[in-house]
Amino acid sequence: MTHDRRRFLGLTGAALAGGLAGCAGGDGTPTESATATDGGTAAPTDTSYTVSMAPAGDVTLDTVPESVAHYFPDYGDMAVALGHGDSINSMGLPSRYHTGHYDELDGVSVDKESMTALVGDAGISKEVFYELESDLHMIDPQWLIHNGAFKLAEEDITEISEGVAPFFGNAIFRRTDKWHDYRYYTLYEAFEKVATVYGETETFESLQSFHDEYIAEVQTNLPSADSRPNALLCFGASNEPEEFYPYRLTDKGSNKKAFRDLGIGDALSDTGIEGLSESERGTIDYETMLEVDPDSILLRGHEGKSREEFENTVLEFMKNDDVASELTAVQNDMVFRGGPIYPGPLHHLFLVERFATGYFPESFSGELFDRDELASIITE
Incomplete structure (x- = not known):
């Protein structure tokens, strides 16, 4: 329409x-x-x-x-x-x-x-x-x-x-x-x-209403469920990361909402690896990642970087690491910034756009929602 x-x-x-x-x-x-x-x-x-x-x-x-x-x-x-x-x-x-x-x-x-x-x-x-x-x-x-x-x-x-x-x-x-x-x-x-x-x-x-219509429109254009990659979400803020705190995409917390909206699966399902909390601070390394070998990796702690800056630092380091370079996600350039820890409703709209265009470029490109209309709702 x-x-x-x-x-x-x-x-x-x-x-x-x-x-x-x-x-x-x-x-x-x-x-x-x-x-x-x-x-x-x-x-x-x-x-x-x-x-x-x-x-x-x-x-x-x-x-x-x-x-x-x-x-x-x-x-x-x-x-x-x-x-x-x-x-x-x-x-x-x-x-x-x-x-x-x-x-x-x-x-x-x-x-x-x-x-x-x-x-x-x-x-x-x-x-x-x-x-x-x-x-x-x-x-x-x-x-x-x-x-x-x-x-x-x-x-x-x-x-x-x-x-x-x-x-x-x-x-x-x-x-x-x-x-x-x-x-x-x-x-x-x-x-x-x-x-x-x-x-x-x-x-x-x-x-x-703006959110509901936007998400419904995006979901209508998603690839079939069996064509969507899974993801390993973790925290590792260094430009040369070697140790990571894992999160669970199956956790229903609000900072996983963008991934749920896009139907991205949890690579840690059925692995026994738990998610980050105040009581659980365990870490994983590239060897553990390779056992899981996720389709994609979402790495938190890099929201101050652009996609290009992330690729030139973190992804470049991973490609040159003996173990990380064996990961399917690294070889396919499917390593992304994982989003902020505390995204609110406005930030979420932009994150859905970022991950939709990053994960599914054949279905989504450019701006996915009208910035002017969103701004007018807030300011009028």
Whole structure:
């Protein structure tokens, strides 16, 4: 259809329920309640609204938050998508918040330089939360309690919640942490919660529709399932990598969504090799990779590189290594940057395009979606 071809370009070839409570409006946006005065005029009495998300549960806000502490870049990407990027006052590690995709969206940007890093040389200090004086901490509190060396005590979380602002968030990027024994959310389930916080449910619904139509169009043009390669996803940030932390594509975390959307299989299925988590830090080497011999390799830790820079450093090194050069993926140039650890909804759209054109060049080329239409949803 003409409308779809304009929107989606470049297709060539073949632990609580997430309801609203309190004074939230029926569409999930904050509302004012009013009572009549003796003079017969209405005066606002309450603008509060309640949102709910595991593990924090119900959180009541007086107004839409203007200053929000973030740890995860995926939630930051959600805020930007909803037109509230200027509310982000912090990030766990700002260097992990990849923002280059905003450059392709007219009028969409975020000031990463102004964000405070929550993780310092000595880990995370509760004092930084007092210094920020946020209206809301859009962070999974259990992540802060269990985050390896960079963690806070449970009593610190309680103190910050009561003395500064509540926590509201859920670690959705992976599903391999044993401590995460409460409800998980998909990328768009979490995104809808964030939209409720910001009172932007209409924008969310437009972005969800854009996503759904885009993914459906891409999937219509995918090769048959038996023609799609499997992939070994791992982390190895060196330009001359020799040791890797494996991930599992079968994990339903949000940072695997682009691969699931494209039907790329997990090369580690039935191998006994587990995925990266806070409790599992095992590594693999080229000898182990060769036993699996995946069709393709997705290597995380290289989002600062272009495809050409990646090929001239990492892939070139692998081609010159005695063992790595025997890998089918290396011989066929099927080694790719593996994407960010914390992709949000906007970043995900660009990743689907990147992996679709990289894996299936006979079916996809160029830009697969309309940047102007996406930007207009965000900025209008």
